[in-house]
Amino acid sequence: AASEKKPGEKAPGxxxxxxxxxxxxxxxxxxxxQGEVGEKKKKVKRHHASRNPVLARGIGRxxxxxxxxxxxxxxxxxxxxxxxxxxxxxxxxxxTITKPVGGDKNGGSRVVKIRKMPRYYPTEDVPRKLLSHGxxxxxxxxxxxxxxITPGTVLILLTGRHRGKRVVFLKQLATGLLLxxxxxxxxxxxxxxxxxxxxxxxxxxxxxxxxxxxxHLTDAYFKKxxxxxxxxxxxEIFDTEKEKYEITEQRKADQKAVDSQxxxxxxxxxxxxxxxxxxxxxxxxxYPHKLVF
Amino acid sequence: xxxxxxxxxxxxxxSFGPHAGKLVAIVxxxxxxxALVDGPCSGVRRQAxxxxxxxxxxxxxxxxxxxxxxxxxLAWEKENINEKWAATxxxxxxxxxxxxxxxxxxxxxxxxxxxxxxxxxxxHEMKKLQRMSSKKGKKPExxxxxxxxxxxxxxxxxxxxxxxxx
Numbered sequence: 001a002a003s004e005k006k007p008g009e010k011a012p013g014x015x016x017x018x019x020x021x022x023x024x025x026x027x028x029x030x031x032x033x034q035g036e037v038g039e040k041k042k043k044v045k046r047h048h049a050s051r052n053p054v055l056a057r058g059i060g061r062x063x064x065x066x067x068x069x070x071x072x073x074x075x076x077x078x079x080x081x082x083x084x085x086x087x088x089x090x091x092x093x094x095x096t097i098t099k100p101v102g103g104d105k106n107g108g109s110r111v112v113k114i115r116k117m118p119r120y121y122p123t124e125d126v127p128r129k130l131l132s133h134g135x136x137x138x139x140x141x142x143x144x145x146x147x148x149i150t151p152g153t154v155l156i157l158l159t160g161r162h163r164g165k166r167v168v169f170l171k172q173l174a175t176g177l178l179l180x181x182x183x184x185x186x187x188x189x190x191x192x193x194x195x196x197x198x199x200x201x202x203x204x205x206x207x208x209x210x211x212x213x214x215x216h217l218t219d220a221y222f223k224k225x226x227x228x229x230x231x232x233x234x235x236e237i238f239d240t241e242k243e244k245y246e247i248t249e250q251r252k253a254d255q256k257a258v259d260s261q262x263x264x265x266x267x268x269x270x271x272x273x274x275x276x277x278x279x280x281x282x283x284x285x286x287y288p289h290k291l292v293f
Numbered sequence: 294x295x296x297x298x299x300x301x302x303x304x305x306x307x308s309f310g311p312h313a314g315k316l317v318a319i320v321x322x323x324x325x326x327x328a329l330v331d332g333p334c335s336g337v338r339r340q341a342x343x344x345x346x347x348x349x350x351x352x353x354x355x356x357x358x359x360x361x362x363x364x365x366x367l368a369w370e371k372e373n374i375n376e377k378w379a380a381t382x383x384x385x386x387x388x389x390x391x392x393x394x395x396x397x398x399x400x401x402x403x404x405x406x407x408x409x410x411x412x413x414x415x416x417h418e419m420k421k422l423q424r425m426s427s428k429k430g431k432k433p434e435x436x437x438x439x440x441x442x443x444x445x446x447x448x449x450x451x452x453x454x455x456x457x458x459x
Contacts, residue, residue: 154398154399156398166398202397202398202399203397203398203399204397204398204399271402271403271406272399274402274406275399275402275403278402280398290394291398292394292395292396292397293397293398
C-alpha cells in the first residue's frame with residue numbers, strides 16, 4: 001500500500017500528526033481535528049495499516065527499534081528536545097521551607113523539609129491486594145425505582161411506627177429512599193423517608209405535577225443527628241444523648257409549605273381524604289397475593 | 294328432576310379449558326363423552342368438546358343436527374342469545390365476580406363506606422319499626438315496610454359500586 005504521506009514534499013504548514021492505526025489500537029482517536037480545520041480541508045488523512053505483522057496474539061514480527069525505523073519516526077519529531085537551560089528554568093515544587101523557631105539563642109528559624117522520609121519501615125511487606133472489579137461505594141450505586149411508584153402515588157407503609165398508613169409519595173432522594181408525606185393533617189405522617197421495599201404501591205395517584213418540593217429536603221436534612229463527644233466519664237454519657245426528638249421550626253415550615261399544595265389536589269378527588277385517613281389491614285379471607293392494589 | 298338436557302341446539306357455557314367463559318351450541322353428539330360444538334357468535338370454532346367442560350344453559354336453538362356454521366349463526370342471531378345471556382342472573386354474577394376481583398384498594402374503601410352507610414339506613418328503619426310495634430302491640434304494617442326501605446338504599450349502593458368499578 002503506497003503511503004500518501006510524504007512529509008518532505010508537503011507545504012510547510014502541514015505538521016499534522018498522522019496517527020497510524022494498528023490493528024490492536026482503538027480507532028476512536030480524534031484525527032487531530034483542531035489542526036485540520038484551520039488548515040487544508042481538502043486532504044483527508046489516510047492512515048496506514050499496521051506495519052507490524054502479527055505472529056501470535058500480542059506478539060509482533062518486529063522489535064521496538066525496528067518499528068521505529070519502519071515507521072520513520074526519526075523524521076516525525078514535532079518538538080525539539082529540552083535543552084539544559086530549559087530544564088533549569090522549569091518550575092519545580094518547593095522541597096524545603098523555613099519556619100520560625102521560638103526560644104532564646106535558637107537562631108530564630110529552621111529549614112524544614114516539606115516531604116519527609118518515612119519514619120518506619122515495616123520488617124514484613126504487606127502482600128498486595130488482589131484487584132477487585134465493580135465494587136462501588138454506596139454513594140455511586142445505581143438507584144432503581146419500581147415502575148409502579150410515580151410522584152403522587154398513594155403508598156401503604158408496611159413497617160415503622162406508621163405501618164398500615166396510606167401516604168402520598170413525593171420523590172426519590174439521592175440515597176434511593178422515598179420522600180413521603182401524610183399529609184400531616186390527614187394521618188399524622190410528616191415529611192419522612194420510606195424504604196421502597198417496605199411499601200405497597202397502590203394504583204391510586206394524586207396529581208402532583210404542579211407541586212414544588214423545596215430543594216433543601218435531602219437525605220442530610222432527614223438524617224438522625226447523633227452527638228459523639230466521648231470526653232465524659234461513664235456516668236455522664238447517657239445524659240447528653242438526645243433521647244427526646246424535638247420538632248424544629250424549619251420542619252414545621254417545610255411541612256406546611258408542601259402540605260398546603262398537596263391538600264388542594266386531594267380535595268379535588270371525592271373520598272380521597274377519608275381514604276388517606278384510613279389504615280390498611282387484612283382480615284379473614286383477604287389474601288395479599290390475590291388483591292389488586 | 295332434570296330440566297336441561299343435552300340436545301341438538303342446546304346452548305352451553307364452557308366452564309374451563311382454552312375457551313373458558315364462552316357460549317356454544319351443541320350441534321351433534323359424537324359419543325358418550327363428546328359433542329360437536331360450534332360458537333359462531335362467541336368466537337369458538339366448530340370442534341369436538343367433552344361434556345365435562347360444558348354447563349348447560351336454559352336456551353335451545355332450532356337447527357337440524359350437523360347443520361353448518363351458517364345455520365347455527367342464523368339461529369343464534371334470530372334468538373338473540375347474546376343479549377338474553379347477558380340478561381340472565383348467571384351472567385351477571387360472573388360479571389360481578391370479575392369486577393370484584395379487579396377492585397383496587399381505593400375502590401375497596403369506597404365500597405366499604407357505601408356498605409356502611411346502607412346498613413346504617415336499614416338498621417335505622419328497622420329500629421324505628423321495632424319501636425313502633427313494641428309500643429302499639431303487634432301490627433300487620435310491620436311486614437310490608439322493611440322491603441320498601443331496603444330497595445332505596447340498595448340502589449344507592451349499586452351506584453356507588455358501579456362508580457368504584459369504573
